[in-house]
Amino acid sequence: MTVDMSVALGAMKLRGPVLAASGTFGYGTEVPLLDRSALGAMVSKGIFLRAREGTAPPRIAETPSGMLNAIGLQGPGAEALVRDYAPRWAEWDFPVLVNINGESASEYGELTARLDGVAGIAGFEINISCPNVEQGGLYFGNDPHAAAAVTEAVRKRTKLPVWVKLTPMVGDIGVIARAVESAGADALCAINTFVGMSIDINSYGPRLSFRTGGLSGPAIRPLAVHLAHQAARAVRIPVIGIGGIMRADDALEFLVAGCSAVQVGTATFVNPNAIAEVHDGIGAFLTAKGFGSLDELPRYLPRD
Amino acid sequence: MTGKRQVARGTFVVGMRAPEIAAGVRAGQFVNLGWPGGPLLRRPFSVYRAEGEHIEIVLKVVGAGTAQLLAMEPGDRLSCLGPLGRGFDFGNGGRQAVLVSGGLGVAPMLLAARDARAAGMNITWVHGARTAAELCAESDGDTVIWATDDGSQGIQGTAVAAAPDADVIVACGPNRMLAAVAGRWPGAQVAVETYMGCGTGVCLGCAIPLQRGGYDRACKEGPVYRAADVDWPALPSHLPYAVTI
Numbered sequence: 001m002t003v004d005m006s007v008a009l010g011a012m013k014l015r016g017p018v019l020a021a022s023g024t025f026g027y028g029t030e031v032p033l034l035d036r037s038a039l040g041a042m043v044s045k046g047i048f049l050r051a052r053e054g055t056a057p058p059r060i061a062e063t064p065s066g067m068l069n070a071i072g073l074q075g076p077g078a079e080a081l082v083r084d085y086a087p088r089w090a091e092w093d094f095p096v097l098v099n100i101n102g103e104s105a106s107e108y109g110e111l112t113a114r115l116d117g118v119a120g121i122a123g124f125e126i127n128i129s130c131p132n133v134e135q136g137g138l139y140f141g142n143d144p145h146a147a148a149a150v151t152e153a154v155r156k157r158t159k160l161p162v163w164v165k166l167t168p169m170v171g172d173i174g175v176i177a178r179a180v181e182s183a184g185a186d187a188l189c190a191i192n193t194f195v196g197m198s199i200d201i202n203s204y205g206p207r208l209s210f211r212t213g214g215l216s217g218p219a220i221r222p223l224a225v226h227l228a229h230q231a232a233r234a235v236r237i238p239v240i241g242i243g244g245i246m247r248a249d250d251a252l253e254f255l256v257a258g259c260s261a262v263q264v265g266t267a268t269f270v271n272p273n274a275i276a277e278v279h280d281g282i283g284a285f286l287t288a289k290g291f292g293s294l295d296e297l298p299r300y301l302p303r304d
Numbered sequence: 305m306t307g308k309r310q311v312a313r314g315t316f317v318v319g320m321r322a323p324e325i326a327a328g329v330r331a332g333q334f335v336n337l338g339w340p341g342g343p344l345l346r347r348p349f350s351v352y353r354a355e356g357e358h359i360e361i362v363l364k365v366v367g368a369g370t371a372q373l374l375a376m377e378p379g380d381r382l383s384c385l386g387p388l389g390r391g392f393d394f395g396n397g398g399r400q401a402v403l404v405s406g407g408l409g410v411a412p413m414l415l416a417a418r419d420a421r422a423a424g425m426n427i428t429w430v431h432g433a434r435t436a437a438e439l440c441a442e443s444d445g446d447t448v449i450w451a452t453d454d455g456s457q458g459i460q461g462t463a464v465a466a467a468p469d470a471d472v473i474v475a476c477g478p479n480r481m482l483a484a485v486a487g488r489w490p491g492a493q494v495a496v497e498t499y500m501g502c503g504t505g506v507c508l509g510c511a512i513p514l515q516r517g518g519y520d521r522a523c524k525e526g527p528v529y530r531a532a533d534v535d536w537p538a539l540p541s542h543l544p545y546a547v548t549i
Contacts, residue, residue, distance in 0.1 A: 026506035030524070045506075053518045058540055060501045060509035062345050067501065071508045074519065217344055269502035270338060270346060272385070 003286045004293035005279070007040065007261050009238045010186040012095065012123065012161045014261065016040035017294055018251060018279040021242055021265030022099035022125060022165070023071065027085040028092070031272050038276035039094045040261060043125050043189075044085070046099040049111045051077035055132065061198045061207040066219030066244070067266060068196050070132040070210035073101055078114045086120035095122030097163065100154070101130065105146075109153035116158040123160045126150060126185075129167030129192035131214045138195070141167035144179035155184035163240065165189040166231060168220075173227050174234030181235045189240045189263065190228040194220055216266045218244040225253050232258030232301055246274065248281020255282075255294070258301035305380045306358060313437040315408070316363045316374060323357040325386050331415035332391030332476075332495045332528045335361065336503035338383040339376065343369040348500045348523070350411035350476070351387065353444075359384075362411040362440070388503050389527050392416050392493050394423035398471025403429040404463050404485060404492075406477030410440045412495055416474050417446050425472065432463030432477075464488060475531070483536035490532035496539065498522045513538035 005016045022043040025031060054074025061068045076084070081098070089096040098121055102108035108126065115121050128140035128147050140146045147164070154162050164180040166173060168191040177188055193214025198207045206212070224243020232239040241254030242263040251262045267274035282294070291297060307319035325335060329351045336346040347369055349361035365371050376382070392412070394401065401420040405413045410431055417427050430449040433439040436457035439450060450458025451466040459466045463477070464484045473492035475485040482494045501509035503523045511519035512526055513535035520526070 023508075024502075024506060030505040045508075054508065054511060056513065056538060057511045057519075058499050059511050060499055060507065062343055065344055067345060069501070069507070069509060071511075074508050074511070266344075269504075269507050270344060271383075272502075272504060 003283045003291065004295070005283055007294060009240070009260055010161060012186070014040040015094065016279050017255065017261040017282065018275050019043060019240065019261055019263045020268065020275060021263035022046055022127070024265035024268050028096065029085070029088065031268060034272055035276040036092070036094070038279035040279075041095045041097060041122070043097045043099050043263065044081075045075060046073045046101050046127050046130060047075045047078060047081055047111070048073060048101045049078050049107060049114065051075065051080070056209040058208055059210075061213065063196070063198055063215065064219060066215050066217030068198055068208060068213035068215055069193070070208045070213035072132050072210065073130060078111055082115065082118050086118050089120030096120060097123040097125050097161070099125045099127050099165070101127045101133070102150070105140075105149045105153040108150050109157050112154045112157040116160060121160070123162065124154060124158060125163040125165050125189060126154055127165050127192070129165050131167070131169070131193060131195045131212065132210055138167055138169060141176065141192075142170045144175050147176050148179040148183040151180045151183035151185050161186045163187045163189050165192050167192050168194050168223065168227050173230050177231040177234040181237050185237060187238045187240060187260070188231050188235065189242055190231040191224050191243055194223065216244065218246055220244050221250060221253075225257050228254055228259050229257040229301075233303065245278065246270075248278050248285060251278050251282055252285060252297075255297055256300055258299055305376055305378050305382060307378055308374070311362070311442055312433070312440045314364055315438070315440055317352060317360050318363050318373070319358055319360045320382055320384060321357050322359050322384050322386075325351070325384065326354040326357055326359045329354045329359065329387040329415070330391035331419045332412045333387040333389050334503070334527065335359070335384050335386030336388060336500070337361070337373070339373060340381070342372055345501055346383075346385065346503060347373070348388070348503055350495065351415060352411050353414055362408055364408055385503060389523055390525065392419065392474050392495070392528050394420050394425060394472065399425060400470040401425040401427050401472040401474060402467050402470035403427060404467045404473065404475040404477070405429070405431045406463050406481045407433055407438070409475070409477030409481070409495075412476050414442070414444050417444065420472070420474070428468060428470065430463045430467040432466070479536065479539050479541040482531065482534075486531035486534065486536060490530075492531040493528050494531045494534070495527045496522055496529060496534065498527075498539070
């Protein structure tokens, strides 16, 4: 018996609940060995309207059960994305969403207008949570009005699915979640990396040139499960759980905690086939428990 | 893992059975290693030898991860991803190749000698270290000019200073040494060392600053660069853990 692993995120139907997280899967063409048939969807590396060089090295540092990164959203800009990558995405049998960034709400809107309708682009993930840019990013993510303004700016310029990727660096994630839901988001992605810092005691300074970085990996998983759960309790739209998922059991924690799907990120750095293994592991779990579909998985989502 | 031996003070060669990698690897390419109970991220190592179904890497203990790797025994299993990156190119080589290595920069040189010879070139290899005890003196039959900072073996001074000119220069060692290579031979091919996350081109963690501006990826466009293409002052030269690429 095969398990029905498909999920509906609003109007968007996915063949499986395991997605590639932005910034951990490039533009989908780089990672070797991956069994793409397991991918529910892919979110491409975060992009700005214009090309960006990114931050100076060192950009990454390993920490206990995690890694800090400060890449600074290095990328080729919208025109190169449309020219070099979207045509390839158009041939794939799973949707590709673009993680979009801007320094102002109007820049997010302008970028959306440029990408909307381009073949191969199935939707947008609004990044209001990148900790590694000087302008924008996290700023929009911890203010409900700014978060809503960015969401509205994007919503106005596309009928495609709009997801909003939330930052964990907030007092009450439910407030931000409700603000972007009201502004027209189709789904939430919870969460982006935590801001962290690591010091090189021999050089008496930070290990990253950007000083701080975004912490990802298993180190943040319980924090992420909690925040994704809080977001899911706060809204009616689907929540996509993200944070330190290395294997199927980790993904199932997010799903039981109220998420409709998950994104796998840092795990892909370690194991290029992590997404397929997580997907298969969820299927095996559901089968072992006697469920015929992912929809039958019990959820822990008490409503206040 | 199939074997482990010491080749210099604090420096070991670890062998492993990896048939597909052994069959396809080129000099300057690397493998990204993970092991049970190890650190979260893999660690990159240049391939030192490739013969039959086996490869070797050079290992120096500088932190908890490399200490774990050294403590493993033949028969233990590693996860080995590779071959990765772009290696040295001897395609339109010329007649004479000079190989210049310092310290752990010895790692890609046995294969570089192999590949250069296969391209019909004559080889001169200059290898340096701080002192004789730290000099990895394996050569697979090639004549090597030794250089040590303290003069305890071979020529006193750096490998770069001791090396002759040639059509093709290939170098690997600390980034400060490679900056000196760039000063003397702008057209040299150098294998850089850097932090690395995924090794497969997606995390953008291994950014190499370029002279023309911007960055590219040591794991994909590198780790071998034309020496003059790298913005050496912008590339960190002190790494707290071993990245032997």
